[in-house]
Amino acid sequence: MSTNVLALDIGTSSVRAMIIDEEGNILHREQTRYDVILVSKYMQEQSPSEIEKYFKDTVRACIENAGVDRQSIKAMSFSSQMYNIFPVDINGHPLYHMILWSDSRSDEQAERLSMIYGKSYLYEATGCPLNSMYPLSKIMWLRENEQEIAAKAYKYISIKEYIMEKIIGEYVVDYSMASGSGLFNIHQLEWDSRALSMIGISEEQLSCPVSGAAVFEFRNQELREELGLPSGIKVVPGGGDGPLANLGSGASKEGVINIDLGTSGAARVLTSVPVVDSEQRMWTYAVTDHMWVYGGILSNVGNGYQWMIRNIAEFAYAKSFDEIFDVVDKKLYKLPPACDDLLFLPYLIKCRSPYWDEKVKATIYGLTHEHTLVDIVKSYLESIGFDLFSLVNIIHEQVKICPDLILTGGLSRTKTMCQMLADILGKKIITLNMAEGSIMGAAIFALYGIGVLKELSFEKELAVDFVYQPDIDKHISYQKKYVKYIRLRNAMYNIEL
Template sequence: MKYVIGIDLGTSAVKILLVNQSGEVVQEVSKSYALIQEKTGYNEQNPSDWVNQTIEGLSDILQDFNGNPEDIEGISFSGQMHGLVLLDEHNEVLRNAILWNDTRTTAECKEIEAVVGKKRLLDITKNPALEGFTLPKLLWVKKHEPEVFQKAAKFVLPKDYVRYKLTGKLHMDYSDAAGTLLLHVSKREWSEEICKLLQIPIELCPVLVDSHQEVGYVTEEIVKLTGLSPSTRVFAGGADNACGAIGAGILEEGKTLCSIGTSGVVLSYESSPDKDFHGKVHYFNHGAEAVYYTMGVTLSAGYSLTWFRDVFAKNQSFENLLSEITSVPIGANGLLFTPYLVGERTPHADASIRASFIGMDSSHEQKHFVRAVLEGITFSLQESIALFRKYGKRIDTIISIGGGAKSDEWLQIQADTFNAKVIRLASEQGAVMGAAMLAAYGCGWFKSLKACADEFLSVDRTFMPIQENVQQYQKLFSIYQEVYQNTKGLNESLVAFRK
């Protein structure tokens, strides 16, 4: 039996899967690392922590592996998007990585729009200037840490740095490059125009490769530290959302993904870069070759539920927390929640907006608040689906993955809110499975990623919308959409009081 390894470098942990040729998960390891938050809105990590924990995880996999290490034919990666890793001329890290959820770069986003122009930026990158992207982070370092910027020879994204430390080769794939705001998305090349306008040396940009492309082998040092074979082939991998799409089989027109993790994503397959969503949703290169995906983002999806538990129900498991939601009617007895705990991305690119509970009264118990949180997260994702439909996309089947797929009750809420068939996969591993599938395809096990998905993925259960519930959620969603506009000014006034 042959095997591949998928590595997903997340925000809180690295997850590693050993997968066989039938798509069965043989082993699974997760290793956590710390988040560095020096100020409000600042989110950084030490890249060495990613590398050390990845190596430790690979070592654990190999220690428990009963087969021949040479049978592990390939490794590929998925990783958190947008994070800035700056390297000097010797590829040594110059500062902590600035992560996707760092919001310090509002001024730099305004600078990008002013210098490049909003329309021209959309023409080239297909995306507006947002705090999470990599280019604003580069400009922030250039402005606030000029001595660091002057030493910079290359920038990469988080998983690219880990891959470099495993192979000694430095690259970036198109799906991650699309999230930098420096890639000409349709031409699949770095934008000299944007670099010149913002005085970013284009030499900082690494060599571009396809996600399934072989980029090297593990080094002798990694062989000694992990037990991997020196013949283990390494493939570029992709952005976490692109790999999540691959791992859920979003590889043809009409397929849509709903992923509820710390953040939430609604992602839909696009065969070309020609559609114009006017910057309302993200438009990125897929991990599959020469195709694309559109994506809406909720910044605090599963995080909203985690926050609620940690603050108001610290000793409860998520299972207990959700155990009574079926006894609560749709609308939680007139209680609404907007999940803007750290701002919002789609459709409101707003770093200042914050969450609200609307309609609280003395009749509400914990179970009502829990249902309201679930419904609020789902409504935020519905904002993206509504945008897709407004621009002519047909969405009738949605693959749901992540924390939102672990609860039957929440899956039914999704089906009713989205007014679409919602599917839970039998073995749902998300982005890390997508990374393993890229390795399997790269190793030549399958003629296409779709053929790999047909072999690796199967349906566990399907949830159909209940029309009576659909009608109630449509009314409630209209009310939910009013909350943003009615609280936007209040939240802007409160910014001065945030520490």
């Protein structure tokens, strides 16, 4: 009997479940979508109990519909959205909605921590720039603004810890999710006592840090039977969606950069030692006791397209991003990239790496009556490429990188974006026959945890979908436009109205 695993991804927009064999083949998949609760412009939440229900429904459907021998499913592992946090009481009941990565209500707390303690210690110890994205400042906000709730808080946990506690009966957190809190010492692989003291909580109020490859028993037999899972199935924590995307996309070797373009975006590379950027532009998270991930995050990628679909009339008919890209393909991409000076600073949601600017806003510069809506879309696409160019260059300062880049995420399925990135970066872009990097990374952890895989990668190489070669002439033109883009970005940084 072959060995299969159940890989799970608890994302911002959906829960996904896949049964994957030991060679990395997807045997079955299920997905349940849900929404973000927009409390205000700065507050974005989700309900842990609702996601728990969607999780159960998705797993149950996957097992029932897969058509595989349930006894062949030997382990389950998790990928999860990062940077979310909420308190639970001593019985494990949520006391508050889950505060998401995109929530910026704790801007003032992050700024105050910076003024009181400075930024250097926290960054050097935890690998996290001091920013409202991280649970460190979110917990501080809860303790200051929801004092009755904070007084009842037994633990502060992420959605993955919440689900796992229902399964294994204890609170554990893998190193990568812990690293994404701003409270975890990436060198000692334990909670940082000084960081905890800054926000007034104890180590006992957080989960126990463990390797993502640690193996646990499925102790809740009633839940196991409800989900249709076999007896004896092992539970492996896995990791955060970002680090797992590198493993699952084949970028598991040191120096191979994975660019991930979904709702948000990132450029990441795995390293054998923790990398600390002296200018605090990037982050570093632990993955295992011998592996770290170094990279940066962009807040404005696929969500910008959603904004365009909702607000730009020419694309109101579009049912998918592919239709928008089809318009761009036909109308614009064959024009020289530097044919005009239209620039788009894409900060519809706050700017993360490498500037970590909480105040900068989206800006369209150089707009004239001759421009069309498609020109605006193209300038937005270019801005994503320019910001990624900055991230790749910073990674190259610290890490010896391979010449080829692996591109994953929903936007990797669009030829316009892929070719544009190759031209802007001046590097070969490789896309794969699957866009499931994070959940494949969870499968790798499951198989590694139970000893089927000897390394954190599948033995066979992943199938390449397409290789995009850079057009050198366009690259030169884009470099000139990139200089103007950075000049505009720096000018906007200094403007106060």
